[in-house]
Amino acid sequence: MVRRIDVTGTDGVRLAAWEFGDPPKGDDPAAGADRPGVLLLHGLMGRASHWASTARWLAERHRPVALDQRGHGQSEKPPEAAHTREAYVEDAAAALEQLGLAPAVVIGHAMGALTAWQLAAARPDLVRGLVICDMRASALGAASQREWEDWFRTWPLPFATLADVRRWFGEDDPWVERPNPARGEFYAEVMHESSDGWRPVFTPAQMLRSRETWVYDAHWEELAQVRCPTLVVRGLDGELGRAESQEMVRVLPRGRYAEVADAGHLVHYDQPEAWRAAVEPFLEGVLTGAGAG
Numbered sequence: 598m599v600r601r602i603d604v605t606g607t608d609g610v611r612l613a614a615w616e617f618g619d620p621p622k623g624d625d626p627a628a629g630a631d632r633p634g635v636l637l638l639h640g641l642m643g644r645a646s647h648w649a650s651t652a653r654w655l656a657e658r659h660r661p662v663a664l665d666q667r668g669h670g671q672s673e674k675p676p677e678a679a680h681t682r683e684a685y686v687e688d689a690a691a692a693l694e695q696l697g698l699a700p701a702v703v704i705g706h707a708m709g710a711l712t713a714w715q716l717a718a719a720r721p722d723l724v725r726g727l728v729i730c731d732m733r734a735s736a737l738g739a740a741s742q743r744e745w746e747d748w749f750r751t752w753p754l755p756f757a758t759l760a761d762v763r764r765w766f767g768e769d770d771p772w773v774e775r776p777n778p779a780r781g782e783f784y785a786e787v788m789h790e791s792s793d794g795w796r797p798v799f800t801p802a803q804m805l806r807s808r809e810t811w812v813y814d815a816h817w818e819e820l821a822q823v824r825c826p827t828l829v830v831r832g833l834d835g836e837l838g839r840a841e842s843q844e845m846v847r848v849l850p851r852g853r854y855a856e857v858a859d860a861g862h863l864v865h866y867d868q869p870e871a872w873r874a875a876v877e878p879f880l881e882g883v884l885t886g887a888g889a890g
Contacts, residue, residue: 599649604695606667606688608679613671614692615645615663618656633725633884634698637663638689638709640732642797642804644670646786650869651704651876659702659880664692666709668803670787680807685712686719693723702726702883704876706865707836711811718822726883727827728876731835731862734845736815745808748772749801755794759785762795779866817848826851828879832860832867853879 604612635655637648645663655661665672667688668680689712693699703724705713710732717724751771756762767773767781788795827849831837833856846852855875860867 601671602662602696604664604688604692606672606691607684608675610667610675610679610684610688611673612667612688612692613645613665614696615665616696617649617652617661617663632658632660634693634696634701635659635661635880636689636693636698636701636703636713637661638666638703638705638712639663639669640705640707640709641808642669642787642799643706643709643783644787644798646670647706647783647866648704651865651872654873654877655880658884660698662692662696662698664689666712668799668807670798674799674803677803677806680803682711682715682810685807686715689713689716690720690723699723700725702728702880704728704730705732706730707732707862708807708811711816714823714827715816715819717825717827718819721824724825726825726880727823728830728879729827729845730830730864731832731837733811733837733841734815734817734820734848735841737812739812742805742808742812745805749805755791755796756788757794759788759795762788777861777867780861780863783863783866820845821848821850824850826853826879826883828853828855828876830855830857830864830872830875832857832862832864834860835862835864855879 600616602614604614606612639647645665648663652661668674693701703713710729713727717727762785763781766784767778768776787797789798829842829845831842846854857864857868857871865872
């Protein structure tokens with residue numbers, strides 16, 4: 598089962614957390630939670646439900662909770678100025694503390710991975726292990742931001758139906774090199790029905806503001822400060838290149854590397870079984886104390 602738990606983030610922002618598996622007994626969200634905690638952090642434009650398939654197998658041995666980060670999913674959409682790196686990191690820390698998950702393994706995809714390693718660097722008491730999925734440590738550059746601004750303008754909003762959403766993002770989007778039904782499903786999950794059709798639950802301006810924090814800034818220094826076992830996972834057709842990913846592993850004091858074939862940026866969505874095969878042994882090592890050393 599899945600249940601929603603409200604969390605209060607920094608500056609009082611209301612965040613929606615989603616716990617998968619049997620809930621703890623009693624009214625206290627942390628009561629009876631004797632399984633090791635896992636916090637799942639989605640990427641830019643994502644939402645907690647994108648982790649559903651991962652959370653189902655995690656629930657066999659862990660207590661997985663996925664967080665709708667600020668500006669995403671069913672969490673509060675504060676003004677653009679509130680979408681800072683510090684805010685995202687402090688929100689994740691608040692979720693771990695309020696839900697009684699710490700010390701937890703934190704699994705992050707893209708933006709969520711950056712939040713995860715910044716959290717691990719700043720609050721090592723909260724993070725016992727870390728999985729970084731397809732996120733670069735290098736700054737992307739201003740041209741990348743302009744490309745995203747142009748891309749948002751190509752979206753044929755509003756979409757008449759969810760089928761149109763799936764078809765556009767899975768086939769017709771100029772950024773799609775070959776048909777990708779998983780990508781279409783990914784974006785269908787972040788749409789809601791409005792009076793004139795289907796629109797994203799977020800605003801492009803908020804997403805661009807969030808993205809500025811890694812478009813213009815590199816984050817190697819924080820990566821080097823992560824002391825817990827860390828797995829860097831990349832899709833072979835994703836945005837994180839092999840050379841950069843292996844340099845990230847080298848910089849990490851306790852880093853390991855894994856790659857998933859036939860996967861793009863949405864590694865856990867494109868190839869869920871191969872994703873599990875890459876991540877599960879690492880989690881077992883963290884649980885038994887045999888993590889990267």
